[in-house]
Amino acid sequence: EPEVTQTPSHQVTQMGQEVILRCVPISNHLYFYWYRQILGQKVEFLVSFYNNEISEKSEIFDDQFSVERPDGSNFTLKIRSTKLEDSAMYFCASRTRELNTEAFFGQGTRLTVV
Amino acid sequence: DQQVKQNSPSLSVQEGRISILNCDYTNSMFDYFLWYKKYPAEGPTFLISISSIKDKNEDGRFTVFLNKSAKHLSLHIVPSQPGDSAVYFCAASDGNKLVFGAGTILRVKS
Numbered sequence: 001e002p003e004v005t006q007t008p009s010h011q012v013t014q015m016g017q018e019v020i021l022r023c024v025p026i027s028n029h030l031y032f033y034w035y036r037q038i039l040g041q042k043v044e045f046l047v048s049f050y051n052n053e054i055s056e057k058s059e060i061f062d063d064q065f066s067v068e069r070p071d072g073s074n075f076t077l078k079i080r081s082t083k084l085e086d087s088a089m090y091f092c093a094s095r096t097r098e099l100n101t102e103a104f105f106g107q108g109t110r111l112t113v114v
Numbered sequence: 115d116q117q118v119k120q121n122s123p124s125l126s127v128q129e130g131r132i133s134i135l136n137c138d139y140t141n142s143m144f145d146y147f148l149w150y151k152k153y154p155a156e157g158p159t160f161l162i163s164i165s166s167i168k169d170k171n172e173d174g175r176f177t178v179f180l181n182k183s184a185k186h187l188s189l190h191i192v193p194s195q196p197g198d199s200a201v202y203f204c205a206a207s208d209g210n211k212l213v214f215g216a217g218t219i220l221r222v223k224s
Binding site: 031033035042044048089099102104105106107108110 | 145146148150155156157158159160163165203207209210211212213214215216217
């Protein structure tokens with residue numbers, strides 16, 4: 001069964017460093033998302049991406065964040081200068097173009113900023 | 115801004131009995147609702163969904179009910195099994211993104 005894959009599963013980084021979280025969405029999907037979940041809290045929307053551009057972003061997704069689909073298969077989230085409060089599980093998701101369909105989530109990357 | 119609310123942080127039920135998880139939403143623009151199941155250190159897994167034009171959708175042991183006038187949906191699991199123990203997230207779609215509730219921890223005791 002097709003699945004969304006994320007790498008790495010766990011990333012530890014020093015505060016102020018740049019990190020890139022990687023995702024390979026399901027191959028025929030056209031909508032891509034990043035969500036995050038701070039420990040014990042809700043799953044929060046960060047950004048959606050369609051047709052090679054951001055379609056929507058949340059207040060959390062400030063100038064420190066960027067997304068890219070560099071080669072038609074990978075979908076990356078970059079955090080330019082990490083802060084302690086960026087520590088969270090980051091989930092990538094994708095879905096087809098049809099309306100009213102579920103999004104499929106990856107296993108997540110646990111980001112720990114020290 | 116809690117557009118999707120799950121007011122019960124946890125629920126404990128006996129194996130074989132019915133589990134009922136509740137969810138309320140505030141945004142009338144939501145037109146598609148989903149339930150996801152999540153285990154620790156894993157991503158959310160899609161469980162069942164319902165379109166706003168329906169009031170019930172059933173898939174095996176899982177049934178989702180939607181009451182649009184009350185902006186309320188619920189997930190019924192019957193019979194509950196120990197393997198159902200997980201965090202259940204209600205989510206609503208605005209046509210693009212999903213907005214999640216805070217989740218309900220379900221514990222099914224054997």
